[in-house]
Amino acid sequence: MNIGNFSARRVSRRSVVAAVAATALALTGCSSGGDDKPAEKPTGTVTVKVWAWYPEFKAVVDQFNATHTDVKIEWTNAGTGQDQYTKLQTALKAGKGAPDVVMLELQEIPTFALTKHLVDLGKYGANDVKGDYAGWAWSQVSSGDQVYAIPVDAGPMAMMYRDDIFKKYNLTVPTTWDEYKAQAEKLKTASGGKSFMTDFGANDGGFMTGLFWQAGAKPYAYDIANPSSIGVNVNSAEAKKVFEYWEGMVGNGLADTTAFHTTDFYNGLGSEKYATYLAAGWGPGYIQANAGGAAGKWKVAPLPQWTAGANAQGDWGGSSFAVTDQAKYPDIAAKVAIEIFGAKNSEAWKIGIDKAFLFPTVTPVLEADTFTGKTYDFFGGQKVNEVFVPAYSAIGELDWSPFNSYNFNQLTTNLGQAIEKKTSWTAALDTAQENIKTYATQQGFKVQ
Amino acid sequence: MTEVQTSPTAAPAAVGPSGGTAGTRRAARLKEAATGWLFVLPFAVLLIAFLLLPMAYAFKISLYRSTLIEGEVFAWFDNYKQAIDDPLVREGVVRVLVFGLIQTPVMIVLALVAALLIDAATSRFSRFFRLAAFVPYAVPVVIGTLMWGFLYSDSVGPFAWTGIDFTSTGTVLASLGNIVTWQWAGYNMIVLYAALQGLPRETYESARIDGASEVQIALRIKTPMIGSALVLATLFTIMGTLQFFTEPLILQPLNPGAITTHYTPNIYAYQQAFSFQQYNYSAAISFLLGAVVFVGSYIFLFATRKRSALQ
Numbered sequence: 001m002n003i004g005n006f007s008a009r010r011v012s013r014r015s016v017v018a019a020v021a022a023t024a025l026a027l028t029g030c031s032s033g034g035d036d037k038p039a040e041k042p043t044g045t046v047t048v049k050v051w052a053w054y055p056e057f058k059a060v061v062d063q064f065n066a067t068h069t070d071v072k073i074e075w076t077n078a079g080t081g082q083d084q085y086t087k088l089q090t091a092l093k094a095g096k097g098a099p100d101v102v103m104l105e106l107q108e109i110p111t112f113a114l115t116k117h118l119v120d121l122g123k124y125g126a127n128d129v130k131g132d133y134a135g136w137a138w139s140q141v142s143s144g145d146q147v148y149a150i151p152v153d154a155g156p157m158a159m160m161y162r163d164d165i166f167k168k169y170n171l172t173v174p175t176t177w178d179e180y181k182a183q184a185e186k187l188k189t190a191s192g193g194k195s196f197m198t199d200f201g202a203n204d205g206g207f208m209t210g211l212f213w214q215a216g217a218k219p220y221a222y223d224i225a226n227p228s229s230i231g232v233n234v235n236s237a238e239a240k241k242v243f244e245y246w247e248g249m250v251g252n253g254l255a256d257t258t259a260f261h262t263t264d265f266y267n268g269l270g271s272e273k274y275a276t277y278l279a280a281g282w283g284p285g286y287i288q289a290n291a292g293g294a295a296g297k298w299k300v301a302p303l304p305q306w307t308a309g310a311n312a313q314g315d316w317g318g319s320s321f322a323v324t325d326q327a328k329y330p331d332i333a334a335k336v337a338i339e340i341f342g343a344k345n346s347e348a349w350k351i352g353i354d355k356a357f358l359f360p361t362v363t364p365v366l367e368a369d370t371f372t373g374k375t376y377d378f379f380g381g382q383k384v385n386e387v388f389v390p391a392y393s394a395i396g397e398l399d400w401s402p403f404n405s406y407n408f409n410q411l412t413t414n415l416g417q418a419i420e421k422k423t424s425w426t427a428a429l430d431t432a433q434e435n436i437k438t439y440a441t442q443q444g445f446k447v448q
Numbered sequence: 449m450t451e452v453q454t455s456p457t458a459a460p461a462a463v464g465p466s467g468g469t470a471g472t473r474r475a476a477r478l479k480e481a482a483t484g485w486l487f488v489l490p491f492a493v494l495l496i497a498f499l500l501l502p503m504a505y506a507f508k509i510s511l512y513r514s515t516l517i518e519g520e521v522f523a524w525f526d527n528y529k530q531a532i533d534d535p536l537v538r539e540g541v542v543r544v545l546v547f548g549l550i551q552t553p554v555m556i557v558l559a560l561v562a563a564l565l566i567d568a569a570t571s572r573f574s575r576f577f578r579l580a581a582f583v584p585y586a587v588p589v590v591i592g593t594l595m596w597g598f599l600y601s602d603s604v605g606p607f608a609w610t611g612i613d614f615t616s617t618g619t620v621l622a623s624l625g626n627i628v629t630w631q632w633a634g635y636n637m638i639v640l641y642a643a644l645q646g647l648p649r650e651t652y653e654s655a656r657i658d659g660a661s662e663v664q665i666a667l668r669i670k671t672p673m674i675g676s677a678l679v680l681a682t683l684f685t686i687m688g689t690l691q692f693f694t695e696p697l698i699l700q701p702l703n704p705g706a707i708t709t710h711y712t713p714n715i716y717a718y719q720q721a722f723s724f725q726q727y728n729y730s731a732a733i734s735f736l737l738g739a740v741v742f743v744g745s746y747i748f749l750f751a752t753r754k755r756s757a758l759q
Contacts, residue, residue, distance in 0.1 A: 086722045114516060203704045228517045262702055267603040403516065405723040409709055416705025420617040444517030 042329055046071050048336045051078045051088070052103035052321075054152075055285075056355040060348045064340060067347075071332055073340075081105065082405070092117040092324065100327035101337045104149055106140045106318045107206065107400045107408075113148045113224045114402040119323040121147040124334035132343040136395045137361045141320050143225040148322055151361040152341045153352070155280030155317035156391035157210050157303050160287070163380065164297045165195060165275045173301045177245060180276075180304045184254035187275055193253065198276045199268060200246050201260030202415045205408025206316050210280065211246075212239045213314030213398050215306055219407070221448070222399045230401065230440055231448040234410075235433040240426045241306070243415075247425040257419050266291040278303065280316035281388045285357020288378045296377060300384040302391060313394040318361065359388060366392065401436075403443065410435050510731035520728075527732030536710035537733060541740065543621070544712050548689035548744075551625050556682050558629065559636035564666045566637075567644040578641070581634035589631060593698040596627045600702070615703040624695050632688070636681045643677035644670055679752045686748055690741045693718070713737045 050073050054060070061075045076099065078084045085108060091097035092115060104112060112118055126147035130138055133151050141149040161173065169190040174180040184197030201207060212219060217238035221231030249255040256274065258264045268274045270293025277287065279300075288295065305312060321340060327333035341348055343362040352358040353371060360366050372389055375381045401407050414428035414435075440447045485492075513523035531537050562581055566574040584592060599605050600614035600623055607614070614623045647670065655665050671678070693714040700707045700715075709723075710716040713733060721730035 082723060089725055203701065259701060259703055263598065263601050264603045264702075271603075273603075403724070409719070409723065412704055413708050413710075416703070417617075417708065418705075420703075420705040442515065444515040 042332065045069065046329055046332050047074050048072070048101060048327075048329075048333050049074050049076065049099040050101045050103075050321075050336070050340075051076050051084060051099040053077050053080045053084060054103070054319075054352070054356055054358065056351055059351045059355070060340065063347050063351070064336075071336060073336060085111075085405075088112070088324075089115075092326075096326065098324045098326040100329075100333040101321050101323055101340075103152070104320050104322050106137075106151070106154075106315075106320060107209075107404045109141055109148050109320065109322070110222060110224055110400050110402040111404050112322065114227055117325045118148045119325055119327065119330045119334065121150065121323060121334045121337065124323075124331050126150060126334065126338060129338055129343065132362045132364060134361065134363060134393055134395070136315075136397045137318075137392075139397045140318075140400075143223055146225065148224065149320035150322075150337045150341075151318070151320045153282065153318055153358040154361045154392060155206075155210070155282050155315050155359060156388050156395060157214065157278060157280055157314045157316050158283075158384075158387050158391055159276050159301050159303055160279045160283060160298050161276040161301060162272070162274075162294060162297055163299045164294075165272055169195075171275070174304050175302070176308050177304045177306055181245075181249065181254065184249065185252075188252075188254055191272075195272055195275055196256040196268075197249070197254050197274075198278060199256045199258050199260070199265060199274050200250060201265065202257060202419055203259040203412050204261075205404075205411040207260065207278070208242075208411050208415070209398075210314040210316030211242050211278070212236075213396070214303060214312050215239070215242045215314075216312065216396070217242070218398060220399045220401045222401055224402075227402065228444065229446045229448065232401075232433065232437050232440060234407075234436055235426070235429040239429055243425040243429055250419065267293075270294050281359030281392065282317060282357060284376060284378060284384060288357070292378075296380050298379050299382055300379060300387045302387055311390075311394045312396075313391045315392075315395050315398075318359075359392070361392075401440075403439065406439055407436060506731040507735060509728050510735055512728050514726070514728045516725075527729050528736060530729065531733050531736050536716060537713055537736070540710050540713040540716050541737075544690050544692050547621060547625065547692060548686055551628060551689050552682060552685045554625070555629055555633055555636060555685055556678065558633045559640055559681065560671065560678070562633070562637045563640035563644055564670060567641060567670070568662060568666065578638075581637055583634065584631050585635040585638075587631070589694045590698060592631050593627055593695045596623075596630075597699055597702055600699075615699065615706055617706040620699070620703065620706045624692075624699065627695050628689075628692075632685070636685070639681050640674060640677055643674040647673050679749070682752075683745055683748060686744060687741055690737070690744060713740075 048071055050061070052075065057075065057077070061073045065072050078087050078099075084103070088098060088102060092112075098117070109118075122142070122145045126142075127145060129150070130142075130147075137151045137154055141147060141151055159174075165171070165187075166173065169187055171183045171187060172179075174183050180197070187195055187197055209219065215238040217233075217236045219232070219234045219236070219239065221233070222229075246255065250257055256268065258268060269277060269287060269291035277283065279287070284298075284300075287298070303313060321337035323330055323333040323337055339345060341352060341358075341360070341362070343364040346365065346368075349360055349362075349365045352360065353365075353374070360371070365371060366389055372385045373383055374385060375383055410432040414432045415425060417423075418425050418428040437447050510527055511522060511524060512520050513526055514520045562577075566578050587595075599607065602608050602613060605614075613619060651669060651673070652665055655669050660668070691714055692712045696707050696711050697715055697718070700709075700711075709719045714737065717730045717733040717737070720726040720733065
């Protein structure tokens with residue numbers, strides 16, 4: 001385990017870091033902002049402030065503190081998602097009040113990297129653990145040798161389906177989207193319109209992007225190393241293909257459009273209203289906690305494909321740990337970010353997997369029998385990670401914009417209104433594309 | 449009532465009548481002014497610290513333009529120009545104006561009828577009714593709205609059998625209006641009821657002797673006599689509807705396609721500041737909205753100046 005050698009490694013790393021930082025200062029001055037702080041020598045136990053909203057995170061923190069004497073995590077739950085980001089933006093702008101280490105969802109990393117308040121963890125040994133993560137996951141948090149965050153969990157997508165409903169109406173598990181639609185029509189007729197094949201929640205930009213991702217869409221071309229230039233291609237042919245398909249599903253009464261994460265949605269999952277749920281890797285734990293009604297009746301199959309026999313996958317959600325420029329000892333903060341849910345910290349992952357239902361991004365944990373071989377009562381004893389893990393490995397790369405709140409807002413607002421007013425979904429994508437381009441230009445980006 | 453009216457005149461009368469020289473009178477006036485300021489001081493400090501200074505700061509940042517790449521630059525009234533041209537701001541303003549035009553009369557009429565009813569009857573039932581109508585106001589807005597969110601649910605709500613989608617584009621404004629009425633009608637009722645209680649009862653007696661029916665007394669005697677309270681309640685309702693924010697924000701997750709992020713100007717400003725970090729643009733929208741509310745309130749007060757006694 002990593003715990004015993006933490007302090008020894010830290011000392012050596014720190015001297016290396018100090019040397020590197022000094023060289024960097026000598027060579028380039030202060031070109032890359034405030035993150036070139038030479039590491040000061042801490043005395044006694046260093047307290048590292050961490051903001052995160054993972055479930056069961058207290059146990060992870062307690063475990064970390066019990067096994068470290070030289071560093072202590074002081075954890076705060078500063079709100080979920082946007083609530084935390086608002087506080088973080090304010091604190092970063094104010095120059096004080098931000099934590100040393102902060103949880104960021106993958107899609108938010110460019111937004112915060114653009115503010116130049118994230119420490120380049122590449123200088124503190126982050127590239128040493130690069131090999132522990134799938135290529136696409138590492139590309140989400142880095143640009144070349146610059147590393148802005150350490151991945152923690154991900155949301156590879158798969159299709160959760162109700163085995164009981166499938167058996168009742170004699171449906172077969174679809175492997176392509178065409179088959180999926182055919183089964184949906186069969187279900188509609190057989191159930192007399194009582195059951196929908198699924199729910200397409202128009203209020204979750206991450207869900208939509210996950211489906212675009214699988215279809216091979218690249219909504220943005222953005223590199224944090226070249227921050228003022230961006231390519232916007234939100235209404236690509238691939239994205240339109242996805243929306244055309246789902247517009248047809250919804251228009252024909254095969255898919256419902258109840259907003260995700262609402263009472264009505266959970267009730268639909270717990271009753272017989274929805275036969276499938278296009279879920280992310282964190283979905284099982286999430287559904288179990290919020291819609292436990294149909295426990296034992298769910299099963300998991302790979303996401304249906306656009307091309308028969310293909311293996312295209314997408315991601316919905318996931319998070320990471322970044323270090324802010326307010327960390328007094330960025331080297332120690334970086335160690336904490338790397339180690340909390342690091343490849344060697346199997347104790348933390350035991351809590352993360354069994355209690356918090358996180359889907360790990362570190363491949364040694366992911367590929368261990370304890371994870372792939374884990375059976376879930378909620379899924380009638382199925383080893384669901386045998387589906388999710390290969391999906392995780394097959395995901396391609398995707399760039400996020402440095403204004404993701406606006407991006408998600410455009411996707412959800414325009415699609416939401418198209419559904420309400422029964423207008424074209426692809427036109428909604430065109431509107432989003434135009435608005436985003438205008439916004440990016442107004443914000444000073446060179447838009448390609 | 450009588451004490452309040454006499455005290456301001458009584459106080460100087462105690463100092464004044466001795467008819468001293470102009471100098472002592474001026475000194476007395478100064479001392480009086482100083483005492484007055486001393487009394488106002490705690491309020492003035494809070495007003496300046498928590499209202500005027502933040503407003504001045506907001507006005508200042510509304511004159512700057514901040515972009516993700518170029519940072520902050522002084523831009524005069526560019527943000528205001530952008531806000532006036534922004535169709536999303538306009539959509540929100542039109543929506544709250546329409547909402548106010550419908551909501552205000554409905555609310556005030558309901559509150560007035562309820563107040564007149566409980567004023568006329570003094571049974572145990574009227575006391576219970578008075579409390580029951582007031583209770584929704586005691587429930588925090590957030591909790592009341594969440595509760596209505598469940599009541600509107602089409603899977604667990606008690607009205608699910610009607611088949612009405614309470615949160616669709618066509619119905620959601622009425623659903624929100626219902627929540628606002630539920631929450632505020634009781635409060636307005638109490639305001640009007642308190643005004644009714646202050647009226648001299650002899651007036652009704654003479655009206656009755658003159659042969660007026662109870663309905664006539666309510667409409668022709670009581671209602672005109674509480675004119676200023678009515679104006680006040682209406683004014684608060686107008687200001688509240690123009691600044692419509694909490695209820696739609698809380699119901700938004702139920703159907704973001706119907707309750708968009710530009711549903712009302714306040715929600716739009718909130719979104720700009722706290723989701724997109726456009727604090728400058730948000731400040732400009734807020735000031736524009738403030739101007740609309742101010743002008744709207746002024747027009748209303750001017751139109752009702754004879755009744756209001758607020759001039």
